[in-house]
Amino acid sequence: MTATADAPAEVGAIPSMTVTLKILRFDPDGLDGREPGSEYWEEFQVEAHATDRVLDALHKIKWDQDGSLAFRRSCAHGVCGSDAMRINARNRLACKTLLKDLNPARPITVEPLKGLPVEKDLIVDMEPFFASYREIMPFLMTSGPTPERERLQSPEDRAKFDDTTKCILCAACTTSCPVFWTDGQYFGPQAIVGAHRFIFDSRDEGEWDRLEILNDKAGVWKCRTAFNCTEACPRGIEVTKAISEVKKALTTGEV
């Protein structure tokens, strides 16, 4: 093979072009005469193919121009959830966003996720996000003796929560939510998605424990149905729909 993970597209002579990335940086150490904790914009130009990912462009900067640029990444194909960031003012995964889908003729802005403390450049502190996830008790709760074989579940029952099992905990939804930005108490959409995955699982018996948590003032009623979360989800989960199903369960008392 001729192409590589960092320059994927030599197949069929796709022309290369110069792309400008405008990156919001954060320097926790205070190097080069900056105050520790300084925030500043920096522009980089890279040669890239239209079919390259934004992650490829970030790697080109890091590997060829400025090794101090910090961002998280791992799988590079949209399943590990490491590289959620704000690209052209929208939350996306850098490894799932191709340059051709962004109008590369204009500078591409890249910022860290909003609403979580920035640690360095595009890296944010994920701990508050994971703390909300832990709050909703995201594990199967059952009572009675454990069966010898598997618990039975019909394909129809399995389908009821399929959408929310896809979540990769990237935080794109939660950090796109205007309520989350302004209200530090709100669990955020992801925690509701995480709860939905168990509330609507026919094997689970902890649904009312979770619904009670989500009925709290930090819970599901904070949602103003802005749909930002649904747009942001790189896994295509219908987040707002999941939230409305949780609201409905609370209103009707039926799961």
Place this chain on the structure above:
Amino acid sequence: MAIEHEYDVVIVGAGGAGMRAALESSQRARTAVITKLYPTRSHTGAAQGGMAAALANVEDDNAEWHTFDTVKGGDYLVDQDAAEILCKEAIDAVLDLEKMGLPFNRTPEGKVDQRRFGGHTREHGEAPVRRACYAADRTGHMILQTLYQQCIKQEVEFFNEFYALDLILDGDPQAAGEDGEVSASGVVAYSLASGEVHTFRAKSIIFATGGAGKVFKTTSNAHTLTGDGMGIALRAGIPLEDMEFFQFHPTGLAGLGILLSEAARGEGGILRNSEGERFMERYAPTIKDLAPRDMVARAMANEVREGRGCGPHKDYVLLDLTHLEPAHIDEKLPDITEFARTYLGVEPYTEPVPVFPTAHYAMGGIPTNVQGEVLRDNTHVIKGLYAAGECACVSVHGANRLGTNSLLDINVFGRRAGIAAAEYANGVTEIPSLPADASARLEETVASLRATVGGDGTERVAQLRKELQETMDRNVQVFRTAESLAEAHAVVKDLQERYKSIAIHDRGTRFNTDLLEAIELGFLLELSEVVVAGAEARKESRGGHYREDFPTRDDENFMQHTMAYKRADGTVDLDWKPVVVTKYQPMERKY
């Protein structure tokens, strides 16, 4: 200087094997998990197609057939006692996950559904069998999420984004001899967020650090899979077993290496060459596209080499799903078809998908026995040290792993290692003490790398890594020869020299990922040498290791494992270890 911690059990790595071990160990002993990534970022989550277990939910099946397939699939380099355990415990491993809440796909009766996968057959090779338990094409994702959820439930203690870099042993594994004793006493780690060094004293240590796919350029592996755990073990004087055996998964997205699950063929997908021919009929007349991965990958590379490749450069073949119902594709293969759309702009409903082999899985690794205890030679264990998952070599995969046996491996042997490590710890009264200079080596590494910023170093990490990966792809991939391996060996040695003159850019302390990549490259360079050395010594073809100059399997001389030792002077020595045979004598491998 270093911040000190003490635990009964320390687990390094939070993928499937590490978290499965943690669930057992944390019930029995005070346990910490140190992980380079947040647990849910681990590459277990990228596994797609399924987890093998002879549940017989949809057709007749049993653990013995599964064992036979595993041994034959591994081209008779599998330790058969370990394979028997793997396949017997598979059934409970799947049922345990279901009871933890894993959302498997279901049969109409509500049982865990099963599907076909390469090399898994009924009646010892008669026809494909439905053995892979699955959740669409995101089985690994579901396993990783479920195990993490259970870790939350059990309040497992994680040290996230802590990069373990040194293993402290009491005793020298290469000098202990027949009667000496070597035991584990701790791990030294580097906090990526703060740049601080931490020492962890522990009675037991489990390595579950995953693979090393980044020694190759075209790979399905994550950027972070740099063989750190294998490299730490090697530097500590522990041998690595069977490192020449690397699996090239047949269906990586062409040019990118992103994995497209074998489940695509399990669900009926067909590989075709430029003439539209279903070429696997020629290579494996009985099970065709569902032959084991090594055979399919070689067949694909051979089609391209003989001019029947597709595309402008005739350098890939096609995975054809167009005859499947779109609804069936959406239900069973949603993620991989989305990868084809996103990254290649190909619509799998109507167009075949360009694919080519991609470096996928290390069959070799840190040698262990069936309890997960790490071996320091062919027979002696290091007390209190365990390994499980891709970083380990039990060996249940031999020369070629069957698809769906790795998600099984991490669950069966992760569980075993977790139990054994905790039980061992509970039998030891004192947590071992660490020498006063335990963290000195890591601190020195970090300080010297940071000092290269703006210094005389002329070499760049990214450039050296690129050259390494290119030579490995060119010379040590599906086809190997004495010449190609000699070239790779020379390039690797040269790169190791040049590595001494690297300079990094970032002199910061927090999230210095520049420094991290430099350290990772160090591991890749050392491991590549071991892969190449094993491949040079193995003058035969077996499983994933194909020597064009020795195209047949040679059981008389090579039905044994390689054991590679790194000596104090930096040289790599190879020794051999017998294969455990219980029931199955080697036969010709036909499908």
